[in-house]
Amino acid sequence: MQQAVPEPQSFRRVLSSMCTEPHPAAREAAVRFLATNPGDPGTYGAAAELEARAVDALGELAGLADPHGYVTSGGTEANIQAVRAARNRARDEWTSPPESPNVVAPESAHFSFAKAADVLGVDLLTVPTDGDGRADVDAVRAAVGDDTVAVVGVAGSTEYGRVDPIPDLAGVVEAAGESTPGGDRPLLHVDAAWGGFYLPFTDHEWCFEHAPVDTLTVDPHKLGQAPVPAGGLLARDRATLDALAVETPYLESTSQATLTGTRSGAGVAGTVAAFDELWPAGYREAYETATANASWLADALDDRGFDVVEPDLPLVAADVPESVFEALRKREWRISRTGRDELRVVCMPHVTRRMLREFVADVDDLR
Template structure:
């Protein structure tokens, strides 16, 4: 039973609430000290301040009402235009903001389903999505909500998607194929060109999940890294999800979903008029949208500009390389070939569950990879100053004998 906690009869003054709010966080993960390997995308206090101030200025405005709030319409269309420019969107490409990666993916699945029903006569009840084993669970969540079936295909030895096996899994009911740029578990880029090639040969919608990479991979490419093309530059890519609240460094509640053309974009929205209030239309899954999240994304993109994103990208990539270099002498190596900001590492020679426990007891929140056993980190600037400390704690944790019979650590989120 939940503890009874009625709404207080009398209100509480703000100073007391402020104290309580601060106090409530005392046992939260110390993310500012780099202890959170996920959930946070910190790019400096100056960036946070811009996001907070822009958010506050549009705190009450509602992204559902773009007719009422021309300001938000302008911000959203400029954010979309900047995102499309980064992802090689040419004439005719379209897009919109959503509240996060899961919503972007949900709407991409919905659009692919409705497009296949209209163009190919595929019954949604038998429609299938072919995706790599490493794709984000948001696709299965979307399939569950929308009545589709997913078919997850095993990865290659380097943990990238296997385009040949994916092509072999295509059936007449396949409405969507997926590749990640990069996939969350190992941080590796899938072979987008080959997956898109197989999809377009069969007239199938291909979605690139660039929720993690959408706003960092373009800058890695501009820095001269050999990140393979993954966006609209690749023929056959139909839609792309890219999260602003990850490596766009925007306030949480901001992602983008892009489409190759207006015909595909059309299937993102939903219209209804069989109620007494006339026509209702949204291009998003949610109705009301935080105006603050839209304004903050616009402000952060304008504040940083290409130069700012390049500087942050360079520092995050250097942090990942420093971690890899520090862990290698301990016999711990990257799983696959990480190219961006995610490092998953492990070794068959080490008890990863024991290492995870050792890190947790030293105050580090640990995210685990299960296939193969490994430790997962999605890096940001909070990790930059703690690489040495982290590596020393890994060494100390490895030196500890594993506690006999202890339960393996499974990260949940």
């Protein structure tokens, strides 16, 4: 018997997701490009042109005037590709290629780096964060060795919204290159998958403009309000993207640097449409609203005696008892926990003050 297609989830009680409702213009553009594939630019020329515009837009966001990159399926693919490019460049270009390549990342790094290490056959060396959840630069420096092909910095961690000291990590990378006879150094990769669309409106130093970053992940389908899937990988140098290329003998284009072959033209078109509608004023307004909401929620939970992690970007973590957490879930609040079992709420564009008031009212009712 044929079954009806169910309705997707409503965002009315979603407080843990780092994705959000697409902007209406992005939704409309995505529908028009549903049957296109930027992975075959010879056939789907309009999608390919839009992807070039998307990369330029993301470069503007991240302080890179001449960006190289593409629209990925999400932050996981972008992070895997950044590690792959670093491994390949070290293998092909270093005076003494590493025998056992490794990547150094803070313990706050996204779990996609564990996937990257597994898929690519590199070692992932995780180092502690400081007392506020940011990369410990001294620990990173101590972990970097002759086989380190990449150092990872996080700009908007998924658990606490923390931003690592990217210029200091760049200094570690530069010093590593100065200590080798051939000047070979790890690549510096910044994972700004979630934070990238809010960070331009802060005082943080996080992108190509602030440090000699080599590659950067930023996801339009998160705070950028593009449809899923639409991630982003940016590289400072063409050679980094070239290190990913493989030959494509049966396509009109002769090589392909992407990880997947067929890709979403809908995500590409939606990215451009959202950016055209929202950059910069709309994103600034979204950041200011989300920041105010996160501050309000943090204060509300603190006033009720919960131990709250001070928000940096608009993400709130609080030590809420397991019984209250599970009762909130039963009331269909979509919430999650950090690795230390704190309640985690992400103030995305769909999260309104009214939603948060309803949430806090339920917290009061369940205490």
